Amino acid sequence: MSTSVRAVTAVALLIGFYLLAIGIIVGLLALDIALYQASGQLRAGLIKLWALSAAIGYPVVRVVFLTRRRKDDGELPGVLLTREQQPAVWAMVDRISERTGVRGPAEIRLVPEVNAGVLEETRLLGLIPGKRHLVIGAPLLIGLTEGELESVLAHEFGHYSNRDVRLAAVTVAGRRALLRTVGGLHQRADRHQAEEAAKLAAKAEKRLAKGRKPSGEEAGGGVDRVLAGLFTLYAKLYFRVSEAVGRRQEYAADQVAAQLAGRDATASALRRMPALAAAQDFYLSRYATIGWDAGLLPPPGQVYGGLLHLLSDPKRREELAEHALDLPEQEPDPYDSHPPIDRRVAAIEALPDDGRGPGAAGPALALLHDAQRVLAELEVVTLVPEAAGKQRVEWPELVRAALLTRAREAAAPAYRALTGLGLAPTVHGLLDAVDAGRAWEFTDRLPKSDQAAAATGRAAREFARPVLREELGHAAVVALAGAGLAGWELSWSGPAELHLPDGFEDAFDAALNAACNDTADTAPLRALLAGAGLPAPAAPAV
Structure with a gap:
């Protein structure tokens, strides 16, 4: 099945998700009407059945159709990198945009995660394009070379240069809708179970006070738990199809990155990303926040920027190099939108040698003008409010x-x-x-x-x-x-x-x-x- 066909199938399944919910409600209404017509008169038993139908139908309507994901009225997280302040970063992005033939972002933001991505404000299930935002993780600038960073950004633009990804926004929207529905039903079930458990505990105390044994009855999640199980089964089917689309898109975007930045730079960046993520986690827990309980933080700009000290240490560099070379073999997860990193690296390294080598070897952080100031600004907008009260030493x-x-x-x-x-x-x-x-x-x-x-x-x-x-x-x-x-x-x-x-x-x-x-x-x-x-x-x- 081609990626395009899988994407269309994912859209059909998304529509089917809503049709499933509508079908449950319509089925309940039809059953209630049929029972009334068969009875010929309003009876107590019929009213109980209607109440049961309402108990089943209400959570479906409430969770599926009335719950909406909160829209963030403010700006995207991170520090805005303007053309005037960061010409070198924009020059690289413009060059990639021109070479891929892809419309560039309206803005670029620096974020603290080991990640990069292009976000687009689309409409009509992603079919109508909108404003694009590029986010670049500070650890990528700190830990990658210019050539490796170029391949990472080219990969993101590659998602838009392939026509197969036209419906990517739809599959992501469907994934969020299903997760929101299943999660909402489980939350309702948990609340119902907690309330039921409290009632049963009170009953058990009364029985014990009267010298009688508790009933042994256990609280359950009620109809919400049953509905959550039903939608979970549907979600698994949707994820298997939609995430297969995502995995093929990743391979395609890797190919674009290799064509633009070179095979070796792309393979090197892919190898270093897991090691860089591990280094970032290690650094934040063992260094940046070591003085949190003592009311202390590193100097401004060093909460994230101090990662450079760790990556510059010869022993740590050797450890990270070994981590990048020795990628563990992993089996593809049918519910993961990304293929295992070792398979992505193997696919790139299997390409013919293009003679370009690792690309520009200079540190990517050199692209960021006044890096210490920008990293300090990133701390202000991303650290928890309690950080403002810590002493910087x-x-x-x-x-x-x-x-x-x-x-x-x-x-x-x-x-x-x-x-x-x-x-x-x-x-x-x-x-x-x-x-x-x-x-x-x-x-x-x-x-x-x-x-x-x-x-x-x-x-x-x-x-x-x-x-x-x-x-x-x-x-x-x-x-x-x-x-x-x-x-x-x-x-x-x-x-x-x-x-x-x-x-x-x-x-x-x-x-x-x-x-x-x-x-x-x-x-x-x-x-x-x-x-x-x-x-x-x-x-x-x-």
Whole structure:
């Protein structure tokens, strides 16, 4: 079946979706009329049947025909890139538009996702063209070369240069309508089930109060759940047809990208996209938001722009290169609009060598004028409102402060245990507990495993000893870091590295062991802390 035929079939199925809903309603009305005519008079049983028909028909009318997707009255998300401010970006887009013979976008916007796309404001189920918007993900500018970015954008224009995609907007609209319908029916079913469960629970309490057993009846989703199941079956058929159209369109658009930007640049971009998406997720979770709980963010423009630091690190570059070369083999998903990336790459690399190589090797970010300012603007329009209240600090300070906050939070249970013993919640307070023979009292107040909780005598101490050692070492690090005598150093190659005072680490293990022995000796650790510059607390006045 050709892509055009599949697209027309998808449109027919979309029409069939609405006809299915109309058929349910008309069928119910016809049944109600037939029953009335057969009865010849209005009876109580007939009214109950009409009520049942209304209970079935109402959710269909409500969800299918009356629920509409909310239209966003505001602008599209992202930062607008004007021709005057970003001539290099527009020059590339205009060149691609001219070479593909495709009408270019009216505006270009920068977004934070690892994605690019051309959105069009079409009418009449996508048959009447409208204003086009091009969105470019900031990570693409940061992580791709100019040649690779050109192939990505050419792919998007390729969707419009192929006549087979004329009905693409219709298939997307149908997909949204079906998902909205099925989701709406399931939401109604969930609410009905929750209400029914509450009623059954109340009944069960009354029966128990009277000394009777609960009925054991379980709440269900009612007719809404049944209708959701029916429309789900239809949706699966629609998706199998419409997503097959989408997969063929992706292959066709890849061919356009290869013709325009070159085989090697297109294959390279396809290989790097999954690795870039993984790098973006890793960067945002491990670096950009590391200080969120501490009320900190990187400098303006670095929440997204800091990805460049990660991608520039030699070790990370090697990891990403391996990720791009070793694409996992995947089976096509009949409900996915995109073919597996390894198959798309194989199709492009199977093309004859066009002699163009990887294309322009310069970083795509160079196309963006005043990139730091634009990336800072992107943060303003895309980050959650809470971000405005965060303090912006440089990367080294961000990592040190964020990890110190985490270390203090991890030490909180130990500090609460010390406070409960009437001791200072500090490393010196814990050393005082050891000297006073109360170390095992301290560990007994900490969370423990079932096995440790059941142990007694010598066995209990053997379970508690590594816990004491860990908490003592952690408290020492927190004290040193809080005093500015130790801290964590940013590393783009791996986790932040803890740096202790000179010579401290060499004697640290032995001092901890001495403090945790049966015949505990805290003097070595006290001396080590004092030698590092951490003063002991003043003795209380007598």
